[in-house]
Amino acid sequence: MRRLALALLVLLALAGCGDGDESGQPGGAGGSQRLVVSAAASLTDAFEQYARDFAGAQVRMSFAGSDELAAQIRQGVRPDVFAAANTKLPDQLAREGLVDRPVQFASNELVIAVPAREPGVRALDDLARRGVTLAIGAESVPVGSYTREVLGRLPAGERRAILANVRSNEPDVKGVVGKLTQGAVDAGFVYRSDVRATDGALRAIALPADLRPKVAYGVAVVKGAKNPHAARRFIAGLREGAGARALRAAGFGPPLQ
Amino acid sequence: MRRRAFPALLAVALAVALGFLTLPVLAIFLDTGPGRLLASLGEPSALDALWLSLRTTAASMAIILLLGTPAAYALATRAFRGRDVVTTLVELPLVLPPAVAGIGLLAALGPRGLLGGTLDALGIGLALQTAGVVVAITFVASPFYVRQAQAAFAALDPTWLDASRTLGAGEARTFLRVAVPAALPGLAAGTALALGRALGEFGATLMFAGSFQGITQTVPLAIYARFATDFPAALALSAVLVAVSAAILLSVKLVTRQGLPGVAGP
Numbered sequence: 172m173r174r175l176a177l178a179l180l181v182l183l184a185l186a187g188c189g190d191g192d193e194s195g196q197p198g199g200a201g202g203s204q205r206l207v208v209s210a211a212a213s214l215t216d217a218f219e220q221y222a223r224d225f226a227g228a229q230v231r232m233s234f235a236g237s238d239e240l241a242a243q244i245r246q247g248v249r250p251d252v253f254a255a256a257n258t259k260l261p262d263q264l265a266r267e268g269l270v271d272r273p274v275q276f277a278s279n280e281l282v283i284a285v286p287a288r289e290p291g292v293r294a295l296d297d298l299a300r301r302g303v304t305l306a307i308g309a310e311s312v313p314v315g316s317y318t319r320e321v322l323g324r325l326p327a328g329e330r331r332a333i334l335a336n337v338r339s340n341e342p343d344v345k346g347v348v349g350k351l352t353q354g355a356v357d358a359g360f361v362y363r364s365d366v367r368a369t370d371g372a373l374r375a376i377a378l379p380a381d382l383r384p385k386v387a388y389g390v391a392v393v394k395g396a397k398n399p400h401a402a403r404r405f406i407a408g409l410r411e412g413a414g415a416r417a418l419r420a421a422g423f424g425p426p427l428q
Numbered sequence: 429m430r431r432r433a434f435p436a437l438l439a440v441a442l443a444v445a446l447g448f449l450t451l452p453v454l455a456i457f458l459d460t461g462p463g464r465l466l467a468s469l470g471e472p473s474a475l476d477a478l479w480l481s482l483r484t485t486a487a488s489m490a491i492i493l494l495l496g497t498p499a500a501y502a503l504a505t506r507a508f509r510g511r512d513v514v515t516t517l518v519e520l521p522l523v524l525p526p527a528v529a530g531i532g533l534l535a536a537l538g539p540r541g542l543l544g545g546t547l548d549a550l551g552i553g554l555a556l557q558t559a560g561v562v563v564a565i566t567f568v569a570s571p572f573y574v575r576q577a578q579a580a581f582a583a584l585d586p587t588w589l590d591a592s593r594t595l596g597a598g599e600a601r602t603f604l605r606v607a608v609p610a611a612l613p614g615l616a617a618g619t620a621l622a623l624g625r626a627l628g629e630f631g632a633t634l635m636f637a638g639s640f641q642g643i644t645q646t647v648p649l650a651i652y653a654r655f656a657t658d659f660p661a662a663l664a665l666s667a668v669l670v671a672v673s674a675a676i677l678l679s680v681k682l683v684t685r686q687g688l689p690g691v692a693g694p
């Protein structure tokens with residue numbers, strides 16, 4: 172019994188020692204600082220590349236629908252950086268006092284994606300045909316709201332027909348990509364960078380120029396971040412440097428402003 | 429001092445465990461006012477999700493009970509070569525992460541899966557259909573039942589089964605009129621576990637069947653869809669799920685205590 176008590180005391184003492192430095196773990200250009208980034212799902216490939224090249228801190232990333240990440244921040248989760256697939260969410264969080272002033276760091280293009288070898292769908296109009304199945308993002312996730320923005324610019328009949336063909340409202344863009352690559356749907360609305368990331372499994376169909384939404388990605392340092400210094404460096408690198416290069420390589424465009 | 433220390437440690441461990449397990453459940457009910465919670469339940473998307481979860485879970489449980497009970501009986505009472513391997517295989521989905529279950533279902537039954545072509549030829553669509561939801565939740569929930577049922581059948585006194593056979597009852601009758609009623613508490617426990625698992629399945633359903641209001645968006649998927657934009661609405665649905673699960677647990681306990689009419693108890 173005395174041994175058990177002693178063991179428990181030792182464990183408590185160790186636990187109470189506080190965070191030690193996390194030093195030299197594999198992955199990343201090294202450094203003992205840790206940077207936690209919450210980023211939109213569409214940024215997966217680009218940010219993972221950037222994290223490998225980012226000097227002076229080890230980057231831990233969490234990818235999900237931007238709206239889910241924003242909800243986590245509202246519930247008290249404190250990453251260092253929040254990168255969203257729109258500017259609306261970072262602006263909302265800034266107004267709520269949860270993040271510093273956001274900046275734009277990339278742009279993207281909303282496209283129709285189809286499985287590469289399927290000849291059925293060639294243009295936006297084909298999506299209104301009976302029997303065509305679609306996957307789109309849920310309303311609250313950026314890719315879903317951009318999609319609905321495009322559909323909102325169509326005549327009511329065509330919009331209704333296309334919406335009637337939707338079979339799944341995915342919580343993030345990678346879910347839409349997944350449904351497409353499994354062959355579960357004929358077409359979906361994703362970003363051009365996502366089509367690129369599938370390495371040829373999907374084909375992109377551009378939207379008519381007058382219907383294309385402005386897809387601007389915003390990023391901000393989260394208030395209460397543990398590592399605001401590295402966070403600002405991370406963001407700076409997104410606009411000019413290793414981050415910008417990774418974004419271009421993944422198919423993102425420059426920021427719109 | 430030593431004699432009082434251990435019971436005290438036990439009490440502390442129990443208190444911590446209890447607190448940890450009950451706090452998230454309580455928080456669901458305490459975080460937002462009941463008026464707001466009730467209001468969000470009336471929304472069509474919430475009602476659709478609840479009705480869909482009810483239908484798919486009921487269908488899934490029917491399949492699990494009809495197929496799983498005889499299967500568990502066979503595993504428990506028939507010794508055959510490789511029985512342990514078969515048992516492990518049947519229990520495997522228990523330890524699979526739901527995402528892996530989703531991938532597995534896609535690889536087997538998805539449009540590009542092993543049986544995808546066959547299903548297509550038979551006109552059976554699973555991905556993005558309600559039937560796909562039933563398949564996904566049956567896959568993840570059935571091991572919970574089969575395992576309990578197998579243990580319950582295996583724990584039966586074999587002399588009862590022999591007595592039944594000696595008295596002239598066939599195998600089927602022995603199974604239905606002797607084995608099942610006698611094993612009922614274990615079967616009920618397995619049913620409750622499988623039901624809870626089926627109601628709560630999220631990952632495999634999302635990957636295999638998708639998320640669409642009224643067709644595939646079960647309550648867990650609806651909670652996920654709402655949590656980002658309407659946290660009280662997510663809380664409301666969660667509260668309903670907690671209440672329903674608790675009700676199921678209680679009614680299963682009641683049924684097993686009363687037993688079934690027309691069967692002599694042990």
